[in-house]
Amino acid sequence: MILRDAVRVLVANWDGSYTVPSRRLYPHQWSWDSAFIAIGNARWSPRRARIELLSLFGAQWRDGRVPHIVFNPAVPEGAYFPGPEFWQAHAPGGSATSGIVQPPVHALAAWKTHLAEPDPAFLRRIYPRLVAQQEFLRAARRSPEGLISIVHPWESGMDNSPAWDLPLRAVRRDTVGFVRRDLATVSAEERPTDRDYERYVSLARAYRDSAYRAPGEFQVECPLFNAAYGVAESTLARIAQVCGLDPEPHEREAAAITEAMVEHLFDGGLFQARDVRTGRLLHSSSTAGLTPLMLPHLPDEVAEALIGSTLDRFAFKDGALPSYSPAALDFDPARYWRGPSWINLTWLVWQGLKDRRPDLADLVAEGMVNSVARSGFREYFDPFSLHGHGSHDFSWSAALLLDVVAEHGLDGLPASGREVGQEPGGLGEPDDVGDHVLT
Ligand code: 2M8
Numbered sequence: 367m368i369l370r371d372a373v374r375v376l377v378a379n380w381d382g383s384y385t386v387p388s389r390r391l392y393p394h395q396w397s398w399d400s401a402f403i404a405i406g407n408a409r410w411s412p413r414r415a416r417i418e419l420l421s422l423f424g425a426q427w428r429d430g431r432v433p434h435i436v437f438n439p440a441v442p443e444g445a446y447f448p449g450p451e452f453w454q455a456h457a458p459g460g461s462a463t464s465g466i467v468q469p470p471v472h473a474l475a476a477w478k479t480h481l482a483e484p485d486p487a488f489l490r491r492i493y494p495r496l497v498a499q500q501e502f503l504r505a506a507r508r509s510p511e512g513l514i515s516i517v518h519p520w521e522s523g524m525d526n527s528p529a530w531d532l533p534l535r536a537v538r539r540d541t542v543g544f545v546r547r548d549l550a551t552v553s554a555e556e557r558p559t560d561r562d563y564e565r566y567v568s569l570a571r572a573y574r575d576s577a578y579r580a581p582g583e584f585q586v587e588c589p590l591f592n593a594a595y596g597v598a599e600s601t602l603a604r605i606a607q608v609c610g611l612d613p614e615p616h617e618r619e620a621a622a623i624t625e626a627m628v629e630h631l632f633d634g635g636l637f638q639a640r641d642v643r644t645g646r647l648l649h650s651s652s653t654a655g656l657t658p659l660m661l662p663h664l665p666d667e668v669a670e671a672l673i674g675s676t677l678d679r680f681a682f683k684d685g686a687l688p689s690y691s692p693a694a695l696d697f698d699p700a701r702y703w704r705g706p707s708w709i710n711l712t713w714l715v716w717q718g719l720k721d722r723r724p725d726l727a728d729l730v731a732e733g734m735v736n737s738v739a740r741s742g743f744r745e746y747f748d749p750f751s752l753h754g755h756g757s758h759d760f761s762w763s764a765a766l767l768l769d770v771v772a773e774h775g776l777d778g779l780p781a782s783g784r785e786v787g788q789e790p791g792g793l794g795e796p797d798d799v800g801d802h803v804l805t
Contacts, residue, residue, distance in 0.1 A: 368739060369771060373410055375743050375764035376403065380414075381438060383421040385765075388745065388757035391551045393445050395436040397422060398468040398523050399762055401475035402710050406765020408475075409772045412483035419476055420488075423495040425457040430502030431578075432472070433463035434520060447547045448567065454574060465578035466518050466570070469594040470499055471714075473601040478769075480608070490609050493602070500598060500619075506579075509587065512626035514595050515642050517581040518569050522588045522654070524689065524711070525566070526558045526703040528696040529639050529650035530586070537583045540568030556755045557702050581642075589627065589637035590654035590714070596623040596661045624663040632658075632668060635675045651679060651691030653711055659718025669722055676715075676726065686733040687712045688749035699748045700755050706746035709734055709763045713770070731774040738767050 379385045384395040385403045392399075400422045407415035425436040437450045439462065450462035457463050473496045480489055507514045516522055519530045544567055548557050558566070572582040599620035603613035631637045631647070636655035639648040658664055659672050676682050679691050686707035690697050698704040712734050719727035737747040737754075743763040745756025 369768060372743065372764040372767050375759045376407065376761060378759065379761045384418050385761050387761050388759065391548060391757040393441045394438050395422060397432055397434045398471050401471040402762040403765040404475040405478050406768040408479040408482035409768045412479055415479040416488050419472060419479065419492060423492060424459055425461045425463050426495055426498065428458055430498035431467050432499050434466050434468045435464040437462040445547065447544060448570060455578065465574060466521050468521060468523050469591045470598045471594050472496060472499065473598040473605065477601045477605060486608055489605050493605050493609050496602060500595065503595060509642060511630050512622060513587040513630060514592055515585050515587050516591055517573055517585055519566065522591060524590065524654055524703045526562060526701065527652050527654065528690060528704055529648055529652045529654065532648055533584050533586055533641050534562065534565050537565040538568050539564035540571060552756055556700055585642040586648065587631065587640045587642060588654060589631050589639060590657045592623060592627050593658040593660055596620050599623065600662050621663045624661045627658060628665065628668055635671055635679065651694040653687065653689045653715065657714045657718065659722065660714060673723055673726065684729045684733065686737045686747055686749040686752060687715060687730055699750065702746065702756065706755055707737060707749040708746050709766045713766045728774065731770050732777055734767065734770050735776065738763060
């Protein structure tokens with residue numbers, strides 16, 4: 367039942383060549399959403415996963431950046447703010463896009479898609495685009511310390527994280543006429559405040575007005591973003607091998623970023639963000655700080671410390687992994703990215719725990735299955751009650767559930783939820799986009 371329902375959400379959110387994160391709240395294509403969605407689609411329709419990724423990279427800019435939103439021209443301007451008229455940006459192929467980026471989890475998605483159904487031709491096609499995505503980050507965003515920075519909280523994907531409160535306070539608020547669309551769908555208590563939105567808009571406008579070149583009043587090195595960048599290099603090494611190319615430069619880059627992160631972002635218990643403008647660490651209790659567990663070259667003692675933090679600081683025994691430590695004063699179990707559990711963030715930590723602590727990884731997987739079984743494919747969940755928040759029928763919650771169940775099974779799910787019609791993997795045929803499973 368739960369698997370079939372997950373596929374149903376993904377089919378309903380499919381727009382012909384990609385999947386919207388949510389029909390009402392996010393009616394266009396989002397960059398890292400598409401990567402997570404491809405990972406789930408690979409479990410029932412690898413072809414759909416390939417199309418999802420290739421359509422996103424079809425909007426890659428000449429400088430290699432992959433925009434965080436690719437707009438659907440058929441959707442009215444007023445359906446999402448800030449829309450194409452605000453961003454005033456276009457990909458070489460003509461698609462209207464935003465001009466900022468999101469964490470580069472796409473190489474991992476391409477690799478997992480290939481593992482689900484080996485397709486060297488797909489890897490050969492996407493490899494140069496994935497390399498260009500990394501090159502943009504090196505050229506435009508790398509500090510002398512060797513770390514990659516982001517210039518807007520939206521680039522972190524964890525937009526409203528308390529980790530950004532301090533640097534965001536220094537940003538001028540822009541109140542020049544805009545209307546938030548998100549509050550028409552989701553209650554204000556579950557979304558960022560108006561003050562935060564005014565700063566988001568001001569930063570995006572300034573970056574746009576510099577032709578998307580000059581970092582403005584916000585420039586930070588985020589541990590999740592840098593971990594994603596490092597994992598992308600390790601994954602590109604594997605992809606290069608399949609393509610008959612030299613994996614070595616990617617291996618070297620993965621080792622180098624890991625070393626730089628340990629040297630500059632690790633506080634002994636957790637990875638922290640760093641403010642590039644002041645050079646100071648932005649101490650917080652964000653779960654982003656656990657995601658470097660994914661890095662294959664992470665020294666064992668650092669990984670041990672992170673696992674210790676998962677158990678102590680995040681008080682993780684079972685249940686859902688929060689996005690921010692419940693012990694922290696600025697924790698909020700219901701507000702977007704300030705504490706609720708998110709399936710994609712939990713999935714990233716799960717990747718890092720599978721080899722190092724399979725017992726803990728199993729509990730984390732159960733938490734994801736349980737959250738969805740309890741409240742449906744919601745955008746985020748109260749980490750204690752598992753009550754759902756944000757939008758309904760949210761694509762990456764459905765997609766990653768398929769991935770978790772394919773690997774972990776349905777442990778954690780009460781017997782009443784186990785009426786699964788078909789095995790994962792058996793849901794779609796290799797050469798269609800999978801829609802027939804519902805007919
Ligand atoms: C949220 O971000 C968008 C802006 O990009 C928004 O609030 O309007 C974040 O959760 C982000 O990580 C996600 O990619 C996006 C679409 O799901 O929504």
